[in-house]
Amino acid sequence: MSEPTHHEQHIVSPKLYGVIFLLLMICTALTVGASYLELGTFNAVVALGIAIFKATIVVLFFMHVKYSSKLTKLTVAAGFFTFCVLLAMTLTDYMSRAWGRW
Amino acid sequence: MDSQAIATHPDHTHAGHEHPPYLRHHFATVEQQRETSSFGMWLFLLTEIMFFGGMFAAYMIYRNWYYPAFVAGSHQLSIVLGTINTAVLICSSFTMAMGVYSAEMRRKSALVMWLLATIVLGVVFLGIKADEYHEKWEKHHVPGLNFSVQDFVRVNPAYPEDKALPLDMAEKTQVYFSLYFAMTGMHALHMIIGISILIGLVIKAQAGAYTQGHMTTIENFGLYWHFVDIVWIFLFPLLYLISRHQ
Known part of the structure; x- marks a missing residue:
């Protein structure tokens, strides 16, 4: 019989949860503040950049992925990758059909 | 829970091997059981990513097509209420994470307290959301039920620098509000399901179900709750x- 997957429980400390919580709150304030600035296209870039950062720290620390097995990490990465494929292939189709009119 | 019943069945002979009552017989170790159930939960969340992903893709395409309508539509939402709700949801993710920690530490009353706090914050979020929906109804911004283009063919007093939309583009604000209701509505449904499950978890936690070493249910529910938080973050x-302001 092969060895079962090793998945030792790692307990994240309340202190770290508190730090992540504060970071999320600061990022929320930042993204609201940035939306009042006139940045043109970069309004969307900044807002999405902050959202991706927030989502990443939630996944890594609140959802314990940083301390999880490789299988879990691979699963999360596969989900993110598949979502990117969904967006990229859809955009490829729409953009090439109305070429130059975007 | 059938397999749980089998694993803890009193008539079952345990000759030759000792293991905790919550370890089901088709798993070799508690670790393997934990890993398997966590993997299953993540697979479910993957389907959820694709479910919400379809709506995000639709949003992306339509926003590019009907950009002025999306600007006018988004100017009808309250940034203040949206920010408060974001903060409420982040707080609820924190209380949920602390709930998981309490279960790991086997502190029953702390676990019940954090889970209850999560329920309260979830209900506050839904209350604010309901208030926003009610305002949309009063302003006739609900596509298919009581939609009127009136607010979009004239200048929005809150944004005097905006131009009024031509009638055909004003009609397209319905696309924005359809996506608004579809996405926030599906998110709210996930919150309602989450709160319903939480109520069951509190009752079981009160009975001591998750503070005797077996807390996979709490961990996996935490994953679900944080996922719903991430959807709102986007x-x-x-x-x-x-x-805004473009």
Whole structure:
């Protein structure tokens, strides 16, 4: 019989949860503040950049992925990758059909 | 829970091997059981990513097509309420994370307290959301039920620098509000399901179910709750913020 997957429980400390919580709150304030600035296209870039950062720290620390097995990490990465494929292939189709009119 | 019943069945002989009552017989170790159930939960969340992903893709395409309508539509949302709701949801993720920690530490009353706090914050979020929906209804911004283009063919007093939309583009604000209701509505449904499950978890936690070493249910529910938080982390800038002042 092969060895079962090793998945030792790692307990994240309340202190770290508190730090992540504060970071999320600061990022929320930042993204609201940035939306009042006139940045043109970069309004969307900044807002999405902050959202991706927030989502990443939630996944890594609140959802314990940083301390999880490789299988879990691979699963999360596969989900993110598949979502990117969904967006990229859809955009490829729409953009090439109305070429130059975007 | 059938397999749980089998694993803890009193008639079952345990000759030759000792193991905790919550270890089911088709798993070799508690670790393997934990890993398997966590993997299953993540697979479910993957399907959820694709479910919400379809709506995000639709939002992306239509925002590019009907950009002025999306700007005018997003100017009808309250940034203040959206920000408060974001903060409420982040707090609820924190209380949920602390709930998981309490279960790991086997502190029953702390676990019940954090889970109850999560329920309260979830209900506050839904209350604020309901208030926003009610305002949309009063302003006739609900596509298919009581929609009127009146607010979009004239200048919005809150944004005097905006131009009034021509009638055909004003009609397209319905696309924005359809996506708004579809995405926030599906998110709210996930919150309602989450709160319903939480109520069951509190009752079981009170009976001591998750503070005797077996807390996979709490961990996996935490994953679900944080996922719903992440969906909102993207909905908030997309619907409320990025089309402002342009």
